Amino acid sequence: MCGQENKAMSVQDTVEILTQECIELKRALAASDDREKEKIVLKHIISRANTDLRVNDFQKGLEWFNVSEGLSVSKHLTGKIVILDFFTYCCINCMHILPDLEAVEKKYTVEDGLVIIGVHSAKFSNEKDSSKILSAVQRYNIQHPVVNDAKLSMWRDIGITCWPSLVILGPQAQPLAVLVGEGHREELFLYTKIALTYFKSRNAIRSNDIPLKPAQHLLPASTKDNLLFPGKVIGIEDMGEDKIIVSDTGNNRVIIMKLDGTVEHVIGGYSPGMRDGNFDVARFNGPQGICHRGQSIYVADNDNHAIRLIDLKSKSVTTLVGTGSQGHDYQGGGIAKGQAISSPWDVAIYDYKENQEVLLIAMAGTHQIWALFLQDTVWWKNKEYKAGSCAAIVGNGREANRNNSYPHAASLAQPSGIALSQDSKLLFFADSESSSIRKIHLVDGRVSPLAGADKNPQDLHNFGDADGTQYSAKFQHPLGVTWDSKREVVYVADTYNHKIKQIDSAGKCTTLYGSGKPTKDHVFDEPSGLGLLAKQNLLLIADTNNHCIKAVNLDTKSINTIPNLKYPKKVARPFDKILNFTIEISNKLADIKILFTTRLDAGVEFTADAPQKWSLSHPESWTSESPMGSLVTPIKLELPEDNAPEELVITINFVVCTGGQCVPRRLKIMYRVVRKEGASTSIEQTNELEIS
Numbered sequence: 001m002c003g004q005e006n007k008a009m010s011v012q013d014t015v016e017i018l019t020q021e022c023i024e025l026k027r028a029l030a031a032s033d034d035r036e037k038e039k040i041v042l043k044h045i046i047s048r049a050n051t052d053l054r055v056n057d058f059q060k061g062l063e064w065f066n067v068s069e070g071l072s073v074s075k076h077l078t079g080k081i082v083i084l085d086f087f088t089y090c091c092i093n094c095m096h097i098l099p100d101l102e103a104v105e106k107k108y109t110v111e112d113g114l115v116i117i118g119v120h121s122a123k124f125s126n127e128k129d130s131s132k133i134l135s136a137v138q139r140y141n142i143q144h145p146v147v148n149d150a151k152l153s154m155w156r157d158i159g160i161t162c163w164p165s166l167v168i169l170g171p172q173a174q175p176l177a178v179l180v181g182e183g184h185r186e187e188l189f190l191y192t193k194i195a196l197t198y199f200k201s202r203n204a205i206r207s208n209d210i211p212l213k214p215a216q217h218l219l220p221a222s223t224k225d226n227l228l229f230p231g232k233v234i235g236i237e238d239m240g241e242d243k244i245i246v247s248d249t250g251n252n253r254v255i256i257m258k259l260d261g262t263v264e265h266v267i268g269g270y271s272p273g274m275r276d277g278n279f280d281v282a283r284f285n286g287p288q289g290i291c292h293r294g295q296s297i298y299v300a301d302n303d304n305h306a307i308r309l310i311d312l313k314s315k316s317v318t319t320l321v322g323t324g325s326q327g328h329d330y331q332g333g334g335i336a337k338g339q340a341i342s343s344p345w346d347v348a349i350y351d352y353k354e355n356q357e358v359l360l361i362a363m364a365g366t367h368q369i370w371a372l373f374l375q376d377t378v379w380w381k382n383k384e385y386k387a388g389s390c391a392a393i394v395g396n397g398r399e400a401n402r403n404n405s406y407p408h409a410a411s412l413a414q415p416s417g418i419a420l421s422q423d424s425k426l427l428f429f430a431d432s433e434s435s436s437i438r439k440i441h442l443v444d445g446r447v448s449p450l451a452g453a454d455k456n457p458q459d460l461h462n463f464g465d466a467d468g469t470q471y472s473a474k475f476q477h478p479l480g481v482t483w484d485s486k487r488e489v490v491y492v493a494d495t496y497n498h499k500i501k502q503i504d505s506a507g508k509c510t511t512l513y514g515s516g517k518p519t520k521d522h523v524f525d526e527p528s529g530l531g532l533l534a535k536q537n538l539l540l541i542a543d544t545n546n547h548c549i550k551a552v553n554l555d556t557k558s559i560n561t562i563p564n565l566k567y568p569k570k571v572a573r574p575f576d577k578i579l580n581f582t583i584e585i586s587n588k589l590a591d592i593k594i595l596f597t598t599r600l601d602a603g604v605e606f607t608a609d610a611p612q613k614w615s616l617s618h619p620e621s622w623t624s625e626s627p628m629g630s631l632v633t634p635i636k637l638e639l640p641e642d643n644a645p646e647e648l649v650i651t652i653n654f655v656v657c658t659g660g661q662c663v664p665r666r667l668k669i670m671y672r673v674v675r676k677e678g679a680s681t682s683i684e685q686t687n688e689l690e691i692s
Contacts, residue, residue: 079206407445
């Protein structure tokens with residue numbers, strides 16, 4: 001198993017050996033109980049602890065994020081267990097381990113002796129730009145320090161070979177463990193726990209702080225009232241007046257609005273979550289692709305690994321597919337919420353046969369196209385699917401750019417945008433990691449190239465920025481496509497080239513807009529989604545890092561930015577956060593007293609002289625001392641005898657200042673009040689409100 005390395009061995013050799021050792025350890029851990037697991041990992045940690053081998057310090061002059069100064073091993077990290085996350089922000093597998101890292105850093109703090117550092121090691125040339133990394137850090141809400149290692153100095157020093165890779169270092173920067181790829185949550189927690197415990201027993205762990213400075217506060221405060229990293233956009237022309245639907249990804253919500261920015265519906269809210277219900281209480285987590293049919297809007301709820309349905313008639317949200325956790329199934333076939341899926345990124349409705357609608361899904365997490373069969377359907381090769389079943393229909397799950405006449409023999413590379421030509425029975429998709437646009441023939445599932453990339457199916461680095469036909473055309477991580485049936489072209493959001501391009505049926509690619517073409521106003525920053533309002537000849541663009549939607553007139557080539565969101569009085573400003581609590585109290589006559597304390601994030605303060613108020617909504621049989629009051633005033637309620645559980649809703653409105661801007665905030669606090677025989681007849685509860 002694990003032995004101490006020869007002292008003459010290089011860090012690269014050690015990391016290579018550790019990688020293999022940790023693979024073998026994973027197998028051993030899978031066959032062991034909890035106590036045995038800890039013994040196995042402890043033995044491994046001890047075998048690696050007493051070495052003179054050290055990882056080199058970070059090069060000087062690198063750009064850092066989430067800290068006020070660059071970190072160094074000698075000054076900041078000695079005495080810490082350090083997890084180095086080698087990632088590139090385009091990579092879906094890198095995105096998948098972010099929740100694991102967040103969970104670890106919530107359990108073990110810097111004061112406990114753990115520091116996580118994201119070592120950004122770019123795949124694409126665009127990803128070397130620090131301003132783009134900053135946007136990614138903010139978009140993914142990464143809280144730990146991140147360094148832009150644009151020249152891959154640390155990557156090469158340590159001998160990393162793929163994304164993502166986690167390298168765990170001891171308190172003297174000695175390599176302890178290497179975890180390659182995703183799916184190592186249990187081992188990550190175990191290595192961290194045992195390493196901290198062991199080195200603390202040797203008095204080798206320090207509790208000193210590091211100079212954290214979250215980049216999230218650099219975002220304009222106004223993004224909560226407007227858009228924040230919008231991912232996708234579509235146009236609607238069958239509801240009377242033309243409308244736009246936007247997945248406001250950074251704000252975890254879906255917005256329906258007019259072209260002048262007037263908001264009609266806000267579905268979801270700022271805080272991420274997975275909750276069905278009416279538009280106020282429903283929650284999404286990083287929603288991406290959207291499509292609609294009549295009163296139904298389908299949403300690829302990416303970070304919830306789910307497909308959600310917005311019903312405009314009942315003004316409610318329900319989950320159609322997904323458990324809320326990432327799935328690892330490459331076949332599917334399960335029904336509704338029983339089928340786990342992985343990072344759905346876009347959706348499109350296909351009329352397969354009369355009265356047989358199929359929701360096509362770009363499943364970026366498994367590098368496949370899946371289908372949700374909305375009615376009983378006989379699919380390709382006479383395979384039968386029951387209504388509500390969801391299954392993989394194209395792609396074998398291996399990341400590559402392999403075209404094939406057999407749909408399950410084809411390989412895709414993180415499909416992130418899809419567009420349907422119903423008349424031609426073609427599905428176009430942006431295969432982002434191969435930097436190509438490809439198509440699926442929906443008659444039989446055949447996959448063929450349209451433009452971009454290379455004939456070599458394993459070459460996922462053949463990107464660039466060039467017009468041309470088929471393989472001579474080059475893209476850089478395109479994320480969005482839409483089909484123009486009038487002109488018979490596919491429009492492409494060439495995301496990392498910050499351009500909009502079009503491809504005709506022969507695969508000829510032409511740049512239309514972006515980087516100052518055709519005018520200086522045509523400038524984008526990682527556009528990720530496209531939609532059409534065909535009757536108005538408007539191409540809609542989700543200009544993601546500019547936090548806005550732009551509209552280009554396809555005839556005049558003029559470009560306009562959709563104005564800031566306007567909320568009519570009938571559309572309530574969405575809640576910044578919804579909190580849920582439970583109170584158990586006697587089923588006899590009873591009283592409740594609720595007080596609030598506040599904890600403000602660094603750099604946030606209440607606006608002087610601005611009102612900070614709460615208001616109540618409670619059952620008619622209850623009585624309150626006052627229906628509203630200031631934040632420091634206690635809430636007092638009297639309850640009659642009753643056995644049924646009830647709901648108390650408190651809305652809090654206040655104004656805070658951050659970064660030189662003062663903005664309103666709105667919280668919704670929901671108490672489930674359970675009446676229980678023998679419980680206390682008088683409850684006093686204090687709840688802390690964390691305000692950012």
